[in-house]
Amino acid sequence: MKTLWNILVVDDEEAMCESMAAWLREDGYKVDTAFSGRQAVELAREKSYAICFMDLKMPGGMDGIETMMELRRLNPDTAVIIITAYATVDTAIAAMKEGAQEYMVKPCNPEEISLLVERIIKVKRLQRENELLRKRLLRQYEFRDIITKNARMQDILALTKEIASLRSTVLIRGESGTGKELIARAIHFSGDRASRPFVSVSCAALAETLLESELFGYEKGAFTGAAAQTKGKFELANGGTLFLDEIGDISPKLQGDLLRVLQERRFYRVGGSEEVPVDVRVVAATHRDLREAVRQGHFREDLYYRLNVIEIFLPPLRERREDIPLLTEHLIERIGNEVGKDITGVTDGAMRILMDHHWPGNVRELENAIERAIVTCRGSILTEDDFAFLAESVRARSQWVLPPNMTLQELEKQAIVATLDRTQGNIKEAAAVLGIDRSTLYEKIKKYEIPR
Amino acid sequence: MSRLYVAAVGDVSQANLALALECVEQEFQLPVVGLPAIAEPPGAFDERRAQYRAVDFLLAVVRSSPGDGKVVALTERDIFIPMLTFLFGQAQLGGVAALVSAARLRQEFYGLPADAAVFRRRLRTEVLHEGGHAFGLIHCPDRSCAMSLATSIQQLDLKQDAFCAGCRRALAERIREFRGNEI
Numbered sequence: 001m002k003t004l005w006n007i008l009v010v011d012d013e014e015a016m017c018e019s020m021a022a023w024l025r026e027d028g029y030k031v032d033t034a035f036s037g038r039q040a041v042e043l044a045r046e047k048s049y050a051i052c053f054m055d056l057k058m059p060g061g062m063d064g065i066e067t068m069m070e071l072r073r074l075n076p077d078t079a080v081i082i083i084t085a086y087a088t089v090d091t092a093i094a095a096m097k098e099g100a101q102e103y104m105v106k107p108c109n110p111e112e113i114s115l116l117v118e119r120i121i122k123v124k125r126l127q128r129e130n131e132l133l134r135k136r137l138l139r140q141y142e143f144r145d146i147i148t149k150n151a152r153m154q155d156i157l158a159l160t161k162e163i164a165s166l167r168s169t170v171l172i173r174g175e176s177g178t179g180k181e182l183i184a185r186a187i188h189f190s191g192d193r194a195s196r197p198f199v200s201v202s203c204a205a206l207a208e209t210l211l212e213s214e215l216f217g218y219e220k221g222a223f224t225g226a227a228a229q230t231k232g233k234f235e236l237a238n239g240g241t242l243f244l245d246e247i248g249d250i251s252p253k254l255q256g257d258l259l260r261v262l263q264e265r266r267f268y269r270v271g272g273s274e275e276v277p278v279d280v281r282v283v284a285a286t287h288r289d290l291r292e293a294v295r296q297g298h299f300r301e302d303l304y305y306r307l308n309v310i311e312i313f314l315p316p317l318r319e320r321r322e323d324i325p326l327l328t329e330h331l332i333e334r335i336g337n338e339v340g341k342d343i344t345g346v347t348d349g350a351m352r353i354l355m356d357h358h359w360p361g362n363v364r365e366l367e368n369a370i371e372r373a374i375v376t377c378r379g380s381i382l383t384e385d386d387f388a389f390l391a392e393s394v395r396a397r398s399q400w401v402l403p404p405n406m407t408l409q410e411l412e413k414q415a416i417v418a419t420l421d422r423t424q425g426n427i428k429e430a431a432a433v434l435g436i437d438r439s440t441l442y443e444k445i446k447k448y449e450i451p452r
Numbered sequence: 453m454s455r456l457y458v459a460a461v462g463d464v465s466q467a468n469l470a471l472a473l474e475c476v477e478q479e480f481q482l483p484v485v486g487l488p489a490i491a492e493p494p495g496a497f498d499e500r501r502a503q504y505r506a507v508d509f510l511l512a513v514v515r516s517s518p519g520d521g522k523v524v525a526l527t528e529r530d531i532f533i534p535m536l537t538f539l540f541g542q543a544q545l546g547g548v549a550a551l552v553s554a555a556r557l558r559q560e561f562y563g564l565p566a567d568a569a570v571f572r573r574r575l576r577t578e579v580l581h582e583g584g585h586a587f588g589l590i591h592c593p594d595r596s597c598a599m600s601l602a603t604s605i606q607q608l609d610l611k612q613d614a615f616c617a618g619c620r621r622a623l624a625e626r627i628r629e630f631r632g633n634e635i
Contacts, residue, residue, distance in 0.1 A: 019533035025545050028590035107537045111603035
């Protein structure tokens with residue numbers, strides 16, 4: 001694999017250049033030679049070099065340090081090793097200051113050079129590997145993974161790209177399971193902050209005091225059990241993006257605290273007296289109509305306007321049915337790989353069921369349905385039988401008789417209690433069965449005061 | 453006919469030349485012919501370093517090549533390239549000439565008592581190494597293979613005077629090509 005790496009040897013003495021190049025070629029590297037700084041720069045414009053051996057003193061206008069600066073401007077990743085016959089502390093310092101990786105006095109011990117080249121290549125290989133893994137990770141959140149041909153969704157994706165590198169707060173609205181967090185991640189990972197952290201907090205999952213310390217961190221001794229100073233999500237997300245899911249559920253006090261951070265970009269840790277500055281882009285999400293919550297006095301108007309600088313409304317799946325075949329294909333491929341089953345597609349009958357279903361839990365419900373069908377199916381194509389549970393649930397719904405004098409809220413509470421009972425309190429499972437996400441379930445448990 | 457030649461640059465003992473010739477014949481499986489000694493190129497000696505320029509020596513070998521094969525040459529001189537303090541040998545990668553210096557292969561160079569067996573083993577290893585380069589082989593990661601890089605006598609002594617299975621296969625392929633080219 002050594003041939004992947006290009007090395008450049010720059011020296012005005014041809015014998016020095018060529019003999020060094022020949023020695024390195026025996027090690028399997030691709031080596032070019034240049035007899036002047038200018039020639040080196042020309043070569044570096046065409047090709048990127050992993051390592052450059054550069055003579056310090058060269059006639060003809062450009063010396064080693066000048067050439068190195070130009071090479072590093074063309075390709076900052078090139079490791080430059082400055083070689084000189086006459087070492088002085090001043091030139092060594094100057095070379096290192098301008099970014100030389102090493103400074104060597106010729107003639108060099110072959111062992112020393114061999115180890116140095118090996119060490120640099122090893123680091124470069126790790127960097128390349130890291131970059132590849134990072135790209136693979138980023139790809140999970142790239143736009144191409146948001147599968148859609150729906151015009152409204154396409155507009156949303158275009159907007160998402162445009163605003164990715166801004167600092168403005170974004171408010172994402174949409175029903176549970178429409179992919180609010182996916183959009184938030186897409187904004188983060190396609191903008192300037194992609195290399196910085198993306199931190200996600202579900203505001204519905206935690207009680208007010210817990211959420212406060214979760215967001216802002218706490219000082220040692222701030223409360224019982226606060227054994228050491230702890231960073232909150234705002235600090236952890238510094239330089240990056242903080243995703244606040246179910247923002248509509250936070251208490252009036254936290255609304256005030258949040259407004260202060262958004263306005264002043266600084267906050268106090270719980271129990272702290274020192275202000276902590278922070279550079280965080282906030283992306284908030286809610287399934288609630290916040291404008292209505294403001295009108296009813298449940299949500300601060302100033303915070304609403306602060307959050308709602310850019311608003312994205314994600315349509316429910318039933319309003320973008322044309323995406324169902326595409327999503328199905330994508331999910332089958334992904335989940336099939338995950339569970340190790342080679343599923344090639346769905347029958348026409350099964351697709352009809354999927355197209356006709358109401359999908360109250362949106363894409364997440366579709367994902368769960370496909371996962372369930374893949375796990376239980378026997379063949380390599382998902383059939384109507386594999387999705388029979390969807391039809392049954394529809395039938396069960398239509399045959400079910402509503403008890404008299406029951407409010408919608410009581411009905412919802414009963415459904416949650418029954419499901420939690422069936423899943424023996426397993427939130428993840430219950431949320432999947434109910435077709436809502438975990439944070440929504442937590443929020444409803446809190447709202448209906450369901451004992452757990 | 454594709455041949456391998458063995459030659460001395462300057463004074464080299466008959467015994468060492470015979471050793472190199474035997475080793476080349478055995479490992480490269482080609483007809484080997486001894487060439488008359490090649491004169492040391494004038495001006496190759498660097499007074500400041502008290503060493504000889506490897507490139508000048510290698511060019512002298514190229515100039516003396518009969519043109520129908522590759523030449524593995526031996527010298528007793530301590531050789532160098534400007535960038536490095538010393539070399540055990542140098543070759544044109546996939547080219548005509550390979551050069552091995554015996555100067556640093558002797559125990560005496562390191563202040564130790566002479567050991568003919570150790571010297572012979574080292575010489576064989578380096579002849580194979582530089583000869584392998586002349587056939588286009590690059591350094592092998594297997595530390596015990598003759599084609600691995602040795603930048604010190606300790607590393608050289610870790611090597612065997614034989615190619616590893618992978619290098620042997622690659623060499624056989626190159627030798628086939630070499631024979632094909634010459635027909």
